[in-house]
Amino acid sequence: MSTASPGAGEGLPLHTRRRILHYDGGDFSVREDEVATEYALTVFVNDQEMATVVCTPEYMEDLVIGFLASEGVIRHMGQVQDLVISRFRGTARVRTSTDVNFNQAFYNKRYIASCCGKGRQMFYYYNDAHTAKRVDDPVRIQPSQVVTLMRELEASASLWHVTGGVHAAGLCTPERLELSRVDIGRHNALDKLYGHVFRSGRDVAGHVVAFSGRLSSEVLLKVAKMGAGIVIAKSAPTALALDIAETLNITTIGFARGQGFHVYTHPWRVGGHPGT
Structure with a gap:
C-alpha cells in the first residue's frame, strides 16, 4: 500500500492564533488565543x-x-x-x-x-450489527490504574492544552498509556486510534481505551469494534451506551476525574470492590 504522506502533521496547521476580546470580573482586555483547526x-x-x-x-x-x-x-x-x-x-x-x-x-x-x-x-446502521461484536477479553484493572491512565491521557494531549478544543483517545495496558490520538471530533479521535491498530495488525486483547469525552452509543460501538474490554471516560455515559455495553460485555467507567470514577457495567473487570 502506498500513502501520500508519512504520518503526523500532513503539512497543515493544527491550530491558529486569533485576536479576541476577553472579559473577566467587569473588565475587557484584548488578547490572543489559539484555536483548533477544522x-x-x-x-x-x-x-x-x-x-x-x-x-x-x-x-x-x-x-x-x-x-x-x-x-x-x-x-x-x-x-x-x-x-x-x-x-x-x-x-x-x-x-x-x-x-x-x-x-x-x-x-x-x-x-x-x-x-x-x-x-x-x-445499532445505528446495518454495518454496526455486523462489526460490533461481543468482547470476551478478561482484562482487569485496579482503581489506582484507572486514575493513572486518565492522568497520562490528559498529559499526552498537547493540542488540548494549547486550544482546549479537541478530544483525546488512548490505547493503554492497565499499567500505562501506549498510544494517544487527538481530534476536534471525538469519534475521529477513536477512528485514528483504531486506524493505527488496524494498520499495524496490533492485538487489542489485554488493552483499555481511555477517552476524554462522554460515552455516547457511537463511542461505545467504536470501542467494541476495536475489541477493547474496558473503556474509561472523563465524562458521563448515555443510557443507550450502557445498554450496548451490557450486551457486548464491555466494562464502562465514567466520570474518571481526580481520584474517583463510576463503574456502570461489568464491574468484574475492576479489582478491589466488594464483589471481587
Whole structure:
C-alpha cells in the first residue's frame, strides 16, 4: 500500500492564533488565543464518494483506515491497495484490491461533523450489527490504574492544552498509556486510534481505551469494534451506551476525574470492590 504522506502533521496547521476580546470580573482586555483547526476531508472508495469528515489534520491515514474499518467497508489491510491523501484538494482516495462491502443501500452518503453526529438506535446502521461484536477479553484493572491512565491521557494531549478544543483517545495496558490520538471530533479521535491498530495488525486483547469525552452509543460501538474490554471516560455515559455495553460485555467507567470514577457495567473487570 502506498500513502501520500508519512504520518503526523500532513503539512497543515493544527491550530491558529486569533485576536479576541476577553472579559473577566467587569473588565475587557484584548488578547490572543489559539484555536483548533477544522479540516474537511472527503473520502472516496474506488472512486465512489463515501463521506466528508471534519477533522484535525494529522494522522489522516489512521483516520481514514479507522473510519473504513469501523464502518465495515474493509476487514483487513490486505484489501487496501492504495491510499492517497491530497491536503490541497481535501480528499482521501482509497483503492482496494478486492471488492469491498460498500452498498449504497447501507452506506448512504452523510456529512460527519466535528460534533455528535446523527442519533441512532441500538445499532445505528446495518454495518454496526455486523462489526460490533461481543468482547470476551478478561482484562482487569485496579482503581489506582484507572486514575493513572486518565492522568497520562490528559498529559499526552498537547493540542488540548494549547486550544482546549479537541478530544483525546488512548490505547493503554492497565499499567500505562501506549498510544494517544487527538481530534476536534471525538469519534475521529477513536477512528485514528483504531486506524493505527488496524494498520499495524496490533492485538487489542489485554488493552483499555481511555477517552476524554462522554460515552455516547457511537463511542461505545467504536470501542467494541476495536475489541477493547474496558473503556474509561472523563465524562458521563448515555443510557443507550450502557445498554450496548451490557450486551457486548464491555466494562464502562465514567466520570474518571481526580481520584474517583463510576463503574456502570461489568464491574468484574475492576479489582478491589466488594464483589471481587
